Amino acid sequence: MKLVLVRHGQSEWNLENKFTGWTDVDLTPKGVEEAIAGGKKILEEGILFDVAYTSFQKRAIKTLNYVLEACNQIYLPVNKTWRLNERHYGALQGLNKAETAKKYGDEQVHIWRRSFDIAPPFLEDGDERLPENDRRYASLDKKDLPRGESLKMTIERVLPYWDEYISKDIKAGKNVIIAAHGNSLRALVKYLLNISDEDILDLNISTGKPLVFEIDKDLNIIESPKSW
Numbered sequence: 001m002k003l004v005l006v007r008h009g010q011s012e013w014n015l016e017n018k019f020t021g022w023t024d025v026d027l028t029p030k031g032v033e034e035a036i037a038g039g040k041k042i043l044e045e046g047i048l049f050d051v052a053y054t055s056f057q058k059r060a061i062k063t064l065n066y067v068l069e070a071c072n073q074i075y076l077p078v079n080k081t082w083r084l085n086e087r088h089y090g091a092l093q094g095l096n097k098a099e100t101a102k103k104y105g106d107e108q109v110h111i112w113r114r115s116f117d118i119a120p121p122f123l124e125d126g127d128e129r130l131p132e133n134d135r136r137y138a139s140l141d142k143k144d145l146p147r148g149e150s151l152k153m154t155i156e157r158v159l160p161y162w163d164e165y166i167s168k169d170i171k172a173g174k175n176v177i178i179a180a181h182g183n184s185l186r187a188l189v190k191y192l193l194n195i196s197d198e199d200i201l202d203l204n205i206s207t208g209k210p211l212v213f214e215i216d217k218d219l220n221i222i223e224s225p226k227s228w
């Protein structure tokens, strides 16, 4: 089976170099082009999907739509879940990454961005950015809603969804596409390729470039993932 992971195309806050996390920013025109180019590659490769997954965030949802349109598969069933959302960047959300590095030092910003188990500063009570203030999360248990997450915490909320839904589709012989985010996809790739807590620091996923895994029914990765 094929499992294709796509990080959303360039977003407005990727362009402005701001910590984004759960902020629901849109794609830029370049991000739209990246998504369409990714979909065309999938068309060229002749990959046909049975089911699609994405997050609750418009940059990933729109990327999925552009990809599927470009590869002629817009008819596919799409499952959306908050569990594929970007890592919650806590109180860093909205800050410029370069300015934050000037204030706190490159080392500290690198730790916040890439360390495995160090979380950014959390949102505090009363902060309007808290997910509980957003109606799309209204049906969720408040205790599941993050105020900031490390990559480790992101893995802990992505994997239950993988186990419960996505992996079952693959075991059933389905080809799956997932459009999500830099860090929710790093979480999945770490798990799938068994990457160590140290080595995951160096893994970056490019915007709009499909990452193609060949995977068997026992969820073994048959060959190294391909990207174009």
Ligand SMILES: O=C(O)[C@H](O)COP(=O)(O)O
Binding pocket: 018, 019, 020, 021, 022, 086, 087, 089, 113, 181, 182, 183
């Ligand atoms: O949430 C963000 O800011 C980006 O999507 C990912 O950012 P990072 O590369 O700083 O983790």
